[in-house]
Amino acid sequence: MPPSPSRAPASPPAPSPHEPRLARVAAIVADPARSRMLAYLLSGDYASAGELARAASVTPATASGHLAKMLEAQFIACEQRGRHRYYRLADADVAHALESLALVAERGTHEEAWSRPERERLRQARCCYGHLAGALGVRLFGSLLQREGLSPSPEGFDVSEAGRAWLAELGYTPSAPTRKRRYAYRCLDWSERRDHLAGQLADELLQHFLERGWLRRGTGRAVELTPTGVQELLPRLEDSALTMP
DNA sequence: GGCGATAGCCCATCTTAGTA
DNA sequence: TACTAAGATGGGCTATCGCC
Numbered sequence: 304m305p306p307s308p309s310r311a312p313a314s315p316p317a318p319s320p321h322e323p324r325l326a327r328v329a330a331i332v333a334d335p336a337r338s339r340m341l342a343y344l345l346s347g348d349y350a351s352a353g354e355l356a357r358a359a360s361v362t363p364a365t366a367s368g369h370l371a372k373m374l375e376a377q378f379i380a381c382e383q384r385g386r387h388r389y390y391r392l393a394d395a396d397v398a399h400a401l402e403s404l405a406l407v408a409e410r411g412t413h414e415e416a417w418s419r420p421e422r423e424r425l426r427q428a429r430c431c432y433g434h435l436a437g438a439l440g441v442r443l444f445g446s447l448l449q450r451e452g453l454s455p456s457p458e459g460f461d462v463s464e465a466g467r468a469w470l471a472e473l474g475y476t477p478s479a480p481t482r483k484r485r486y487a488y489r490c491l492d493w494s495e496r497r498d499h500l501a502g503q504l505a506d507e508l509l510q511h512f513l514e515r516g517w518l519r520r521g522t523g524r525a526v527e528l529t530p531t532g533v534q535e536l537l538p539r540l541e542d543s544a545l546t547m548p
Numbered sequence: 549g550g551c552g553a554t555a556g557c558c559c560a561t562c563t564t565a566g567t568a
Numbered sequence: 569t570a571c572t573a574a575g576a577t578g579g580g581c582t583a584t585c586g587c588c
Contacts, residue, residue, distance in 0.1 A: 352575055367576050
């Protein structure tokens with residue numbers, strides 16, 4: 304009996320030209336150390352390589368390797384400042400993809416996952432790549448919609464006259480779109496499973512609330528309502544069912 | 549079960565930039 | 569100029585997975 308021909312090495316099927324390179328990006332997120340670094344960067348801030356190594360609980364050498372991979376995959380961007388290198392998420396698309404993945408990852412264990420105190424703080428209010436997310440972010444978006452403060456635009460929303468009037472009550476005057484990024488659009492909230500507002504307008508609103516002292520940065524991505532914020536901001540938002548610690 | 553490929557880890561070392 | 573600190577790189581070790 305002749306020897307059977309050796310089987311050709313299994314090669315992955317050729318990707319369809321219409322197929323997104325999901326395996327490639329999923330492999331980046333699949334590693335625990337990398338996912339911890341990405342989660343750390345979801346605040347939208349820059350972080351040094353050393354800071355990210357500590358966040359991921361790995362040595363600087365290991366972190367450096369992971370950062371190089373994420374840089375190559377265009378998940379993150381890097382800026383050199385002297386002998387430091389500062390990393391941030393590459394763009395809002397990456398941030399939204401990570402939030403969406405988190406939503407899928409905790410499907411089925413949602414309530415128990417959010418029962419821990421530190422998670423509860425994140426659920427109430429957090430920074431999502433520069434804008435406000437969590438229950439407070441959802442309420443802010445809902446309040447704008449309820450007052451017809453947003454009008455549909457090709458890229459998402461513009462601020463309507465009613466919206467300008469309401470924002471003026473909050474002491475904020477919307478600036479003109481910069482065209483560097485989308486102005487205002489929906490972003491599905493990982494913890495609330497409802498939309499909050501993202502984009503230039505949302506970034507500026509969070510900054511405004513921080514400058515007014517209505518909100519303050521907590522640990523990591525967490526954002527906290529200050530006593531002034533409870534007095535000045537909360538009464539202006541719809542759905543006062545939000546509980547504050 | 550053995551083997552090879554792959555990926556992740558850490559240690560040691562190197563490079564670069566800031567500082568005294 | 570030497571020292572120090574931060575980050576990158578190379579090499580070796582280990583674990584896992586797929587194939588035979």
